Amino acid sequence: MTHSDQPRPLQSRASGPLTGKVRVPGDKSISHRALILGALAVGETRISGLLEGEDVLNTAKSMQALGARVQRTGDFAWTVNGVGVGGFAQPKAPLDFGNSGTGCRLVMGAVAGCPISAVFDGDASLRSRPMRRILDPLEKMGARVTAGEGGRLPLTLQGARDPLPITYQTPVASAQIKSAVLLAGLAAPGTTTVVETEASRDHTELMLRHFGADITSVQEGRHGRRITLVGQPELHGANVAVPADPSSAAFPIVAALIVEGSDVVLSDVMTNPLRTGLFTTLREMGASIEESEVRGDAGEPMARLRVRASKLRGVEVPPERAPSMIDEYLVLAVAASFAEGTTIMRGLQELRVKESDRLEATAAMLRVNGVTVEVSGDDLIVEGRGHVPGGGTVATHMDHRIAMSALVMGCASDQPVSVDDTAFIATSFPDFIPMMRSLGADFS
Numbered sequence: 001m002t003h004s005d006q007p008r009p010l011q012s013r014a015s016g017p018l019t020g021k022v023r024v025p026g027d028k029s030i031s032h033r034a035l036i037l038g039a040l041a042v043g044e045t046r047i048s049g050l051l052e053g054e055d056v057l058n059t060a061k062s063m064q065a066l067g068a069r070v071q072r073t074g075d076f077a078w079t080v081n082g083v084g085v086g087g088f089a090q091p092k093a094p095l096d097f098g099n100s101g102t103g104c105r106l107v108m109g110a111v112a113g114c115p116i117s118a119v120f121d122g123d124a125s126l127r128s129r130p131m132r133r134i135l136d137p138l139e140k141m142g143a144r145v146t147a148g149e150g151g152r153l154p155l156t157l158q159g160a161r162d163p164l165p166i167t168y169q170t171p172v173a174s175a176q177i178k179s180a181v182l183l184a185g186l187a188a189p190g191t192t193t194v195v196e197t198e199a200s201r202d203h204t205e206l207m208l209r210h211f212g213a214d215i216t217s218v219q220e221g222r223h224g225r226r227i228t229l230v231g232q233p234e235l236h237g238a239n240v241a242v243p244a245d246p247s248s249a250a251f252p253i254v255a256a257l258i259v260e261g262s263d264v265v266l267s268d269v270m271t272n273p274l275r276t277g278l279f280t281t282l283r284e285m286g287a288s289i290e291e292s293e294v295r296g297d298a299g300e301p302m303a304r305l306r307v308r309a310s311k312l313r314g315v316e317v318p319p320e321r322a323p324s325m326i327d328e329y330l331v332l333a334v335a336a337s338f339a340e341g342t343t344i345m346r347g348l349q350e351l352r353v354k355e356s357d358r359l360e361a362t363a364a365m366l367r368v369n370g371v372t373v374e375v376s377g378d379d380l381i382v383e384g385r386g387h388v389p390g391g392g393t394v395a396t397h398m399d400h401r402i403a404m405s406a407l408v409m410g411c412a413s414d415q416p417v418s419v420d421d422t423a424f425i426a427t428s429f430p431d432f433i434p435m436m437r438s439l440g441a442d443f444s
């Protein structure tokens with residue numbers, strides 16, 4: 001487990017305009033994948049801009065424990081010398097993924113295609129999250145699992161000696177399920193197919209192609225995808241430049257929108273359309289977010305974003321947008337609290353199985369700060385009044401995104417907003433507090 005320290009509370013109070021230019025850290029999803037694919041490739045992978053947050057560092061450690069050589073060569077610069085598809089060694093100790101669902105679930109997929117056994121574990125938050133959604137397809141591919149009730153961590157996964165290729169329809173839109181199946185499918189002969197009715201982030205597909213795999217993705221139905229991977233490729237080491245994480249950028253963006261007079265620039269923000277639902281929604285609410293310097297690397301687009309304080313209005317966010325902004329609803333709810341009018345966010349059932357029950361935790365964060373909010377089934381309804389009273393203490397429940405969202409809320413609320421613990425921010429955005437202070441935020 002990663003956090004045994006005392007909780008680190010913090011208070012956020014209204015400040016003058018936020019101004020300046022920042023680059024938020026590397027994308028978390030891409031960072032995990034670069035380490036894992038580097039470990040499954042033959043030869044050297046050089047990664048620049050890696051997110052050096054606890055979640056990703058735990059994935060790096062697990063790759064090392066499975067036999068890859070992982071080295072830090074400079075600031076955010078890492079090399080991985082891989083073992084080849086199916087080549088993981090038996091780890092000598094349990095693999096500890098801390099707070100990270102992505103690291104744990106993707107590595108389960110990679111291990112499922114190797115004839116080794118590994119124990120997977122994590123912190124109290126990760127131990128409470130569902131793993132059956134990953135274990136079910138991996139068992140179909142030949143892996144064997146010994147787990148506690150409901151397939152929770154800690155669990156032992158015995159990879160398949162002769163993994164079977166499968167066609168798998170994901171039960172929920174989840175890039176973690178899709179990626180686990182594809183990573184296991186690398187070691188299987190023939191083709192592994194994943195069908196999703198709602199497209200989820202496609203970083204695994206893009207990066208597999210970049211490392212030399214034969215993988216195709218075609219539209220399936222209105223919003224879905226059918227992804228087909230040819231098994232047993234020789235992946236070759238590659239260079240990966242990790243763009244800035246749009247899910248981390250979301251926090252300074254919303255802060256700039258709600259603090260009067262703000263003008264903030266964010267460089268290299270990844271703008272993969274399967275990740276930009278928040279930007280679409282904020283623009284519908286009236287946000288001024290200008291894109292320039294648009295470019296791409298290894299299939300991942302990125303841009304410079306200029307964000308200026310804006311008068312926001314309430315909107316309705318359709319359920320089919322959820323996969324492209326699944327981690328951003330917490331901070332969207334903060335923006336919605338400062339808007340004029342009602343914001344309805346539909347189809348948020350997946351928020352209940354993140355680092356915390358984010359649907360209830362978001363509602364509690366707003367309520368304790370004087371915002372009228374309702375959870376109705378899987379929908380979140382926020383009554384925006386153009387200002388937020390604040391004055392509350394937010395329970396973060398081992399969840400980095402609750403802590404950061406609450407601190408953003410305090411940047412413009414009438415009274416300061418307190419959070420009970422900022423320690424988990426280090427899982428995804430270690431420099432969040434100093435970076436926000438550099439823009440002018442008042443955290444103390």
Ligand SMILES: O=C(O)C1=C[C@@H](OP(=O)(O)O)[C@@H](O)[C@H](O)C1
Nearest residue numbers: 029102173174175176177326327
């Ligand atoms: O594949 C990924 O990198 C991620 C997928 C999403 O989870 P689900 O696959 O559970 O939707 C997201 O919430 C998580 O932060 C990162």
Ligand SMILES: C=C(OP(=O)(O)O)C(=O)O
Nearest residue numbers: 099100101102103327354
């Ligand atoms: C859900 C998240 O991550 P994970 O599933 O990797 O724990 C997140 O970062 O918001």
